[in-house]
Amino acid sequence: MEYYTTAYSASKTSATIAIKQTSIEFGITPETDESLPNPAELFLGSFSSCILKNVERFSILMHFEYTTAEISVKATRFEKPARMDEINYILKVHSKDNNLNIDLLKKNIEKYGTIYNTIKLSCTINGSIEKISD
Structure with a gap:
């Protein structure tokens, strides 16, 4: 591609x-x-959109329904050389579906996300996924 x-x-x-x-x-x-x-925020937006796209993708492959998903991302910038040093995220998936396996979803996002895998080569990524049953 x-x-x-x-x-x-x-x-x-x-x-x-x-x-x-x-x-x-x-x-x-x-x-x-x-x-x-700014460009750094667009970069983090690309990371966020990669994860959200994969929530949709894996909802089909893992056979779970969700109503919405939201992600919050925070990054630490290293000064010399200027680069992202650490990215932290919290992904909240709103779902009542018992088929939603949070651990497997996280594993799949980390294994198959194009932007995720590109970024993890250059900085630390820490994240968590929460299932919100509303």
């Missing part, structure tokens, strides 16, 4: 990533720090 994106920026304003039929604006100046995501 191959993936393709394009991106462009305008001096002293912002930048945009074009992916298929979607555009994602991101900040490149201090003035946009509070209003637009």
Whole structure:
């Protein structure tokens, strides 16, 4: 499989990533720090979306139903060289289904997630999954 994106920026304003039929604006100046995501936040968003995509994928393969899933991600940045040093996440899966095996879901996410596996080569990832029965 191959993936393709394009991106462009305008001096002293912002930048945009074009992916298929979607555009994602991101900040490149201090003035946009509070209003637009920065590249590090987009990176963590990619990590989050990888995990959520795999929840959906494995709900089919593992035969469980869920209503929603949400993930919170926090990262620690190392200064020299500038890089992510540690990523921590909490994934909450809302489900009443007894077929939901949290341990197996976590194992599958960690084994088959493309972004997850790419990131774990360069930094520590710690995570937990909670089943929320509402």
